[in-house]
Amino acid sequence: MLTIFSIAMSVALLxxxxxxxxxxxxxxxxxxxxxxxxxxxxxxxxxLLLYSVFRIGDATxxxxxxxxxxxxxxxxxxxxxxxxLGDSHRGFRVMGTSRDYFSVYQYGEQRTLEFASGKQFEGxxxxxxxSEVANVLNYAIGDQVIVSHGTGSASFTQHKDKPFVISGIxxxxxxxxxxxxxxxxxxxxxxxxxxxxxxxxxKASKALTEANLQPESITAFLVGLDSKIASFKMQRYxxxxxxxxxxxxxxxxxxxxxxxLMSVAEKALLIISMxxxxxxxxxxxxxxxxxxxxxxxxxxxxxSVGASHWHIMGLLITETVLLTxxxxxxxxxxxxxxxxxxxxxxxxxYGLFIPITAPNIRELGMVCVLLTASFIVGLVPAxxxxxxxxxxxxxxxx
Amino acid sequence: MIKPASKPTLxxxxxVDFAWHAKAxxxxxxxxxxxxxxxxxxxxxxxxxxxxxxxxxxxGIVTPxxxxxxxxxxxxxxLTELQRDKVRANHIGFIFQQFNLIPYLSILENVTLxxxxxxxxxxxxxxxxxxxxxEAIYLLSRLYAKGKFSFDRTTSELSVGQQQxxxxxxxxxxxxxxxxxDEPTSSLDYDAREAFMTLxxxxxxxxxxxxxxxxxxxxHQHLFxxxxxxxxxxxxxxxxx
Numbered sequence: 001m002l003t004i005f006s007i008a009m010s011v012a013l014l015x016x017x018x019x020x021x022x023x024x025x026x027x028x029x030x031x032x033x034x035x036x037x038x039x040x041x042x043x044x045x046x047x048l049l050l051y052s053v054f055r056i057g058d059a060t061x062x063x064x065x066x067x068x069x070x071x072x073x074x075x076x077x078x079x080x081x082x083x084x085l086g087d088s089h090r091g092f093r094v095m096g097t098s099r100d101y102f103s104v105y106q107y108g109e110q111r112t113l114e115f116a117s118g119k120q121f122e123g124x125x126x127x128x129x130x131s132e133v134a135n136v137l138n139y140a141i142g143d144q145v146i147v148s149h150g151t152g153s154a155s156f157t158q159h160k161d162k163p164f165v166i167s168g169i170x171x172x173x174x175x176x177x178x179x180x181x182x183x184x185x186x187x188x189x190x191x192x193x194x195x196x197x198x199x200x201x202x203k204a205s206k207a208l209t210e211a212n213l214q215p216e217s218i219t220a221f222l223v224g225l226d227s228k229i230a231s232f233k234m235q236r237y238x239x240x241x242x243x244x245x246x247x248x249x250x251x252x253x254x255x256x257x258x259x260x261l262m263s264v265a266e267k268a269l270l271i272i273s274m275x276x277x278x279x280x281x282x283x284x285x286x287x288x289x290x291x292x293x294x295x296x297x298x299x300x301x302x303x304s305v306g307a308s309h310w311h312i313m314g315l316l317i318t319e320t321v322l323l324t325x326x327x328x329x330x331x332x333x334x335x336x337x338x339x340x341x342x343x344x345x346x347x348x349x350y351g352l353f354i355p356i357t358a359p360n361i362r363e364l365g366m367v368c369v370l371l372t373a374s375f376i377v378g379l380v381p382a383x384x385x386x387x388x389x390x391x392x393x394x395x396x397x398x
Numbered sequence: 399m400i401k402p403a404s405k406p407t408l409x410x411x412x413x414v415d416f417a418w419h420a421k422a423x424x425x426x427x428x429x430x431x432x433x434x435x436x437x438x439x440x441x442x443x444x445x446x447x448x449x450x451x452x453x454x455x456x457x458g459i460v461t462p463x464x465x466x467x468x469x470x471x472x473x474x475x476x477l478t479e480l481q482r483d484k485v486r487a488n489h490i491g492f493i494f495q496q497f498n499l500i501p502y503l504s505i506l507e508n509v510t511l512x513x514x515x516x517x518x519x520x521x522x523x524x525x526x527x528x529x530x531x532x533e534a535i536y537l538l539s540r541l542y543a544k545g546k547f548s549f550d551r552t553t554s555e556l557s558v559g560q561q562q563x564x565x566x567x568x569x570x571x572x573x574x575x576x577x578x579x580d581e582p583t584s585s586l587d588y589d590a591r592e593a594f595m596t597l598x599x600x601x602x603x604x605x606x607x608x609x610x611x612x613x614x615x616x617x618h619q620h621l622f623x624x625x626x627x628x629x630x631x632x633x634x635x636x637x638x639x
Binding site for chain 1: 418450451453454457459460479480483484486487488492494497498499500501511512515516568
């Protein structure tokens with residue numbers, strides 16, 4: 001029974017790693033599309049990708065709004081979307097952006113964002129939330145939300161004085177957009193009026209006017225160009241931008257880099273889980289061989305009632321394979337119940353949605369390889385039993 | 399060759415030499431043995447006299463390096479291993495000293511085991527009782543004349559005497575022509591031994607099987623048609639002298 005369980009665990013691990021890998025990869029590739037360049041303060045390209053697209057980590061530096069406007073007006077630039085990060089709402093990131101975001105931003109196969117209900121933000125204190133934010137926090141249109149300063153999920157400084165009102169809820173996208181609360185750039189500024197750094201100013205209460213809602217800086221921006229051919233030229237222009245150090249990256253290449261970085265870990269995990277499978281099979285072999293001596297009598301009895309060597313070997317191999325099949329089935333049960341249980345947690349914490357799908361060809365292949373391996377493993381005790389039985393005949397001299 | 403007009407011979411060993419390993423001393427040397435149909439033969443021999451080896455040869459588990467082995471009309475030296483397995487399954491029922499049963503199978507499953515390997519014995523059982531299970535229950539209830547038993551229990555709860563009866567039922571199911579009993583009573587106490595022998599003989603007479611009974615203990619040899627001593631069959635010991 002322990003053998004079945006160890007096989008089950010190894011199968012669950014192996015297929016689990018594979019499922020995470022496949023889904024992570026596709027969810028990765030689908031996170032952003034249609035954007036030609038991502039621009040932020042000079043740092044690493046992966047870091048820029050992480051905070052601007054995946055909302056993971058924080059920017060080291062902001063870029064000035066003026067540089068943004070300057071680049072946005074360059075020839076060949078079709079559209080730009082500013083991104084201003086740094087605040088959060090109950091663990092979800094708040095992103096300041098422009099209204100273009102809802103019409104221009106694309107993910108997956110050139111899909112734009114759609115509203116499940118409501119509409120995009122109009123006023124300064126309007127907010128549009130992603131589907132997961134709405135689901136997890138159970139928000140509806142018209143609800144008031146208070147944004148916390150900083151990005152920790154347990155931030156103590158809150159912009160209590162300026163609550164936002166939800167104006168729209170986006171449809172599920174399977175991307176970090178689902179976990180984002182979108183407000184206008186002016187909204188971000190409005191929150192921070194009368195703030196000095198991370199601390200609320202004691203006295204002053206400046207009125208909210210058009211003038212002081214103009215942002216001084218943003219975190220990053222996305223760029224769409226008229227022609228893809230111009231993207232290298234534009235990238236060089238931005239990277240050599242005179243008035244401040246900027247970095248422009250191609251999302252596709254950065255995604256690929258990031259994936260490569262992670263796939264080392266994925267491959268290591270896959271190799272480890274293969275070794276776990278191997279260990280389980282070895283364990284099964286050990287148990288099977290250890291039990292063989294006690295079964296010499298059984299083999300002798302079977303021989304005496306007319307069983308051939310083939311029967312005996314078949315019996316032992318069948319036993320090993322059946323144990324493995326039981327292990328695989330239990331492993332699949334473990335895997336799917338595990339996915340079912342962990343699904344919301346993984347999606348909330350890592351933004352990775354792992355659907356419960358039937359095993360794909362590759363996974364079935366793994367299972368077949370495992371079955372074949374168990375057959376081969378079963379040959380060993382079968383051969384030993386054959387040897388024993390040759391020496392014992394029908395009677396055990398014990 | 400002219401066939402003898404008398405009863406057919408079930409076991410015919412002639413000049414059989416056998417060694418378990420090519421380099422080892424032969425365990426069996428120039429052995430000869432004839433058992434005719436319906437005969438009840440008592441084969442007497444001390445342990446180490448080559449009894450077990452002889453039974454393995456008769457059962458077709460091993461073939462001798464020298465000599466003729468003819469069992470139930472089959473020349474074992476000419477048959478393949480699989481064919482010998484088939485003959486054993488079809489025509490021979492074995493009862494051993496002890497540990498005859500497969501512990502994880504129920505009593506009924508143990509008894510019906512030979513019918514899984516032999517269509518002939520399965521057909522015989524069905525012909526006699528309608529089904530293999532019915533035949534097993536019939537045999538068991540005869541062997542357990544006094545006790546009432548639920549036969550789908552596991553065998554681990556049975557006493558040694560009861561186990562031997564189950565083993566006898568298994569040897570008898572499907573009416574194989576030849577029953578070979580190897581010290582079947584030596585792990586039983588006196589009463590159980592007497593009861594077992596009576597039952598065994600009753601059943602063998604009923605089924606008309608041939609019995610080859612092997613024991614070192616001459617107590618029951620008066621029940622048999624003929625008594626053969628291992629030292630007469632096997633020239634091995636004389637060689638050693």
